[in-house]
Amino acid sequence: xxLLEILKYPDERLKQISNEVVVFDDVxxxxxxxxxxxMRAGPGGVGIAAPQVxxxxxxxxxxxxxxxxxxxxxxxxxxxxxxxxxxxxxxGREGCMxxxxxxxxxxxxxxxxxxxxxxxxIKREFECEGYEAxxxxxxxxxxxxxxxxxxxxxxxxxxxxxxxxxx
Amino acid sequence: xxxxxxxxxxGNDQSGIVAQVTNALYKGGCHLGETSMMRLGGNFTMxxxxxLDGTETDLEKIVKPVAEKLELHVHIDSxxxxxxxxxxxxxxxxxxxxxxxGIVAQVTxxxxxxxxxxLDLESDVGGTEDKPIYIMYMEGLAEDxxxxxxxxxxxxxxxxxxxxxEEIETLIG
Ligand SMILES: [Zn+2]
Numbered sequence: 001x002x003l004l005e006i007l008k009y010p011d012e013r014l015k016q017i018s019n020e021v022v023v024f025d026d027v028x029x030x031x032x033x034x035x036x037x038x039m040r041a042g043p044g045g046v047g048i049a050a051p052q053v054x055x056x057x058x059x060x061x062x063x064x065x066x067x068x069x070x071x072x073x074x075x076x077x078x079x080x081x082x083x084x085x086x087x088x089x090x091x092g093r094e095g096c097m098x099x100x101x102x103x104x105x106x107x108x109x110x111x112x113x114x115x116x117x118x119x120x121x122i123k124r125e126f127e128c129e130g131y132e133a134x135x136x137x138x139x140x141x142x143x144x145x146x147x148x149x150x151x152x153x154x155x156x157x158x159x160x161x162x163x164x165x166x167x
Numbered sequence: 168x169x170x171x172x173x174x175x176x177x178g179n180d181q182s183g184i185v186a187q188v189t190n191a192l193y194k195g196g197c198h199l200g201e202t203s204m205m206r207l208g209g210n211f212t213m214x215x216x217x218x219l220d221g222t223e224t225d226l227e228k229i230v231k232p233v234a235e236k237l238e239l240h241v242h243i244d245s246x247x248x249x250x251x252x253x254x255x256x257x258x259x260x261x262x263x264x265x266x267x268x269g270i271v272a273q274v275t276x277x278x279x280x281x282x283x284x285x286l287d288l289e290s291d292v293g294g295t296e297d298k299p300i301y302i303m304y305m306e307g308l309a310e311d312x313x314x315x316x317x318x319x320x321x322x323x324x325x326x327x328x329x330x331x332x333e334e335i336e337t338l339i340g
Binding site for chain 1 (some may be wrong): 251253254255335336337338339340
């Protein structure tokens with residue numbers, strides 16, 4: 001199977017809202033394998049969402065375990081993910097495989113809890129923080145047709161807001 | 168054949184500068200690349216990568232009417248375009264303290280010696296007229312690692328300068 005092609009902004013399809021997955025079969029699992037391959041082939045390669053490869057279903061993969069010194073849940077396959085709790089805010093820099101050669105600062109919740117189904121339709125719960133929580137929020141945004149460009153904050157805001165939230 | 172120029176315009180801040188200047192450029196057939204436009208004190212400064220199928224003289228002719236009308240100083244340099252070659256910063260340094268002569272030179276000197284290549288710097292003066300404070304925000308590439316910067320900057324704290332060094336771990340997802 002050739003590598004899945006990544007849609008690039010301004011492709012209108014990236015703004016589409018993806019549908020819930022209802023059938024958990026080998027077709028789905030085979031797609032998830034291909035999706036993971038596309039993620040690993042990309043620069044950074046810590047997360048991907050199905051709509052980035054033109055499949056408009058609520059499926060994301062996040063794996064930040066390759067980054068040193070951070071908390072993580074290993075490779076997370078998240079089908080129909082729902083964030084159930086948010087805590088704290090932090091600015092961080094993001095880029096996207098669908099937006100080459102541009103990065104910017106984005107505000108995200110620092111800690112989240114989420115529920116999702118795995119590739120067999122079994123319910124899973126995760127707690128994420130920091131870089132991993134950021135990756136999950138970035139990918140779930142793709143399912144709702146949002147890019148990090150929709151959430152850019154200026155550097156000056158960063159300077160002042162950060163102090164407010166610092167503990 | 169399209170050529171790149173760095174077009175600099177500076178003058179008193181007044182409403183509508185950006186719209187009027189960019190409209191004149193657009194009508195003259197120019198394209199903009201990366202730009203920086205901001206108010207510094209009561210002045211408005213514009214630095215624009217501008218491409219044009221023409222010469223420096225052609226660009227001057229396009230800019231002249233609007234620059235004269237708004238009383239802006241114009242400076243044009245021929246440059247290489249080099250778009251799509253962003254260098255990703257890996258460190259963010261914020262510095263603030265009581266304003267005094269030499270603070271920028273001192274801080275950037277320390278940063279340069281400890282391997283930081285500054286990609287972007289913005290500084291501002293806040294506080295009151297009798298007690299001004301200086302705030303500097305930088306993004307850069309720490310070539311010898313973040314710890315080298317932290318250690319080097321530690322010495323500045325004893326001189327009443329607050330320094331915050333934070334790693335930038337860009338997420339590509
Ligand atoms: Zn993305």
